[in-house]
Amino acid sequence: MRNVIAPIRHLRSLLVSNVFLVDGGAGDRWLIDTGHVTERMTLLLELRSAGLGPRDLTGVLLTHRHSDHAGNAAYLQRRGVRIYAHEADADVLAERTRRLPLVRGEGSMMAGVLAAIENRFPAESLVVDRALQDGDTIAGMEVHWVPGHTDGSVFYRHATTRALLSGDTLLTARPPLTLLPGLATAYPTFTADMARAHASLQAFHDKGVEYNHLLAGHGAPLLGDARSRVLAFLAGR
Ligand SMILES: [Zn+2]
Numbered sequence: 001m002r003n004v005i006a007p008i009r010h011l012r013s014l015l016v017s018n019v020f021l022v023d024g025g026a027g028d029r030w031l032i033d034t035g036h037v038t039e040r041m042t043l044l045l046e047l048r049s050a051g052l053g054p055r056d057l058t059g060v061l062l063t064h065r066h067s068d069h070a071g072n073a074a075y076l077q078r079r080g081v082r083i084y085a086h087e088a089d090a091d092v093l094a095e096r097t098r099r100l101p102l103v104r105g106e107g108s109m110m111a112g113v114l115a116a117i118e119n120r121f122p123a124e125s126l127v128v129d130r131a132l133q134d135g136d137t138i139a140g141m142e143v144h145w146v147p148g149h150t151d152g153s154v155f156y157r158h159a160t161t162r163a164l165l166s167g168d169t170l171l172t173a174r175p176p177l178t179l180l181p182g183l184a185t186a187y188p189t190f191t192a193d194m195a196r197a198h199a200s201l202q203a204f205h206d207k208g209v210e211y212n213h214l215l216a217g218h219g220a221p222l223l224g225d226a227r228s229r230v231l232a233f234l235a236g237r
Contacts, residue, residue, distance in 0.1 A: 001021065001046055001049065001050045004020070004163075004213075004215065004221050004223070005161045005163055005213055005221075005223065006161075007022055007023045007024050007161075008020055008021070008022050008023075008158065008161060008163055008215065009021045009022075009023055009050075010215075010221065011035075011043065011046045011047075012046075013042050013045070013046050014035045014039050014042055014043060014046065015039065015042075016035060016036040016038070016039055016068050017033065017035055017036060017068040017069055017217050017218055018033065018215065018216065018217055018218060018219075019031060019032065019033050019034060019035050019043065020032040020033070020165060020215055021047075021050075022139055022140070022141075022158065024139075024140070026056070027058060028058055028139070029052070029056055029057050029058050030057070030058055030059055030060070030061055030139040031057055031059075031060045031061070031076075031081075032060075032061050032063065032156065032165050032215075033060075033061075033062060033063055033069040033070070033167070033217065034060055034062070034069065034070060034071060034072035034073045034075075034076060035068070035069070035071055035072055036067055036068040036071040036072075037067065037071040037072060037075075037121075037123075037124070038071075039071075039072075040071075040072050040075060043072055054076050054079035054080065054081050055079065055080055055081075057076070057081045058082070058139070059081060059082040059083065059084055059129070059138075059139070060073055060076055060077075060081055060082070060083050060084065061084050061085075061132075061138065061139060061141070061156055062083065062084065062085035062086075062089065062128075063153065063154060063155075063156070063165065063166070063167025063168070063169075063217055064085075064086075064089055064149060064150040064152060064153040064154070064167050064168060064169075064217075065085065065089035065092050065093050065122075065123055065150055065152060066118060066122075066123065066150065066168065066190070067117075067118055067121060067122050067123045068118075068217075069123075069167065069168070069217060070085070070089075070093065070123035071123050071124070073085075073093075073123065073124070073126055074123070074124035074125065074126040075124070077126055077129070082129040082130070083126060083128045083129050084128060084129065084130050084131075084132055084138060085128050085131065085132060085152060085154075086131065086132045086133070086143070086145060086152035086153070086154045087131035087132065087133060087152065088147065088150070088151035088152030089150055089151065089152025089153070090127075090128040090131040090132075090152065091131075091152075092150075092151070092152070093123065093125060093126050093127075093128065094125065094126065094127045094128070095125050097151075099122060100192060101119045102115040102118055102119055102189060102190060102192075103115075111187065111189040111190070112189065114189075114190070115189045115190060118190070132154065133145070134154075139156075140158060140159055140160060141156040141157055141158045141159065141165070142156070142157045142159065142209075143155075143156060144156075144157060144204055144207075144209065145200075146169045146197070146200035146201060146203075146204055147193075147196055147197075147200055148169065148186060148191060148192065148193050148194065148195075148196035148197025148198065148199070148200045148201075149167070149168045149169050149186035149190070149191045149192065149197050150192055151192060153167055153168070153169050153186075153197075153200075154167070155167070155169065155170075155204065157209060157211055161212075161213065162210060162211050162212040162213065163211065163212070163213040163214075163215055164211035164213065164214050164215065164226065164227075165215045165216075166214060166215065166216045166217065167216070167217040168186055168187075168190065168191075168216075168217045168218065169185070169186050169197060169200065169201060170183070170184075170185060170186075170201060170214065170216055170230065171183070171184040171185070171186070171187075171216045171217065171218050171219050172184075172214060172216040172218070172219030172220055172221070172222050173216070173218050173219025173220070181219060181220060182219075183222075183229065183230060183233040184219075185197065185198060185201060185237075201234065202234070205227075205230070205231060205234065210227060211226055211227050212224060212225070212226055212227070213226050214226035214229075214230065
């Protein structure tokens with residue numbers, strides 16, 4: 001586990017997607033996302049290497065419901081961890097709202113394959129312990145609802161570090177395999193509504209919320225001056 005910007009740490013051995021630990025000590029330890037089910041052992045081993053087990057986690061905050069982020073949430077919940085997600089994605093995870101399949105659109109063959117995998121093997125169902133709404137504060141973070149990639153996608157803005165945990169709405173690497181660094185918006189093949197995702201991203205920045213670091217669902221942490229770099233990227237799109 002690597003310190004990104006205290007108290008936020010990155011579980012760097014997970015490869016499919018990013019999982020962060022906001023470690024405020026016992027009773028204040030929060031996981032941001034849970035990785036894909038295929039990386040469950042890796043997740044547990046990385047926690048263990050930091051001397052932690054599931055019961056040491058205060059809760060899990062999901063950026064959105066996709067399997068590469070919520071893939072181990074139900075498992076962790078069975079081990080006593082409280083799970084939080086925006087109410088729109090919580091409804092899908094609980095199977096109260098129908099999960100709309102991803103539609104193969106523009107994008108590479110690999111993206112189409114990954115979308116088919118998401119459709120066939122979504123995150124395991126669960127009923128969240130608390131559904132979040134825009135404007136909520138939890139774990140020292142503000143919840144900003146940015147629907148589009150999924151209906152219940154959110155940003156978490158960590159107040160003291162001014163880090164923005166952005167899930168897949170704003171990426172620091174290019175999909176589908178996210179090996180190439182670079183700012184990117186939600187990728188069409190994996191996104192429910194691109195126009196809505198872009199509008200959410202613009203509306204979030206129009207609110208004037210300050211942030212300094214960008215910790216995305218895929219790609220390396222972007223440390224320092226993140227907001228102006230994102231604004232330049234959005235202006236140049
Ligand atoms: Zn993802």
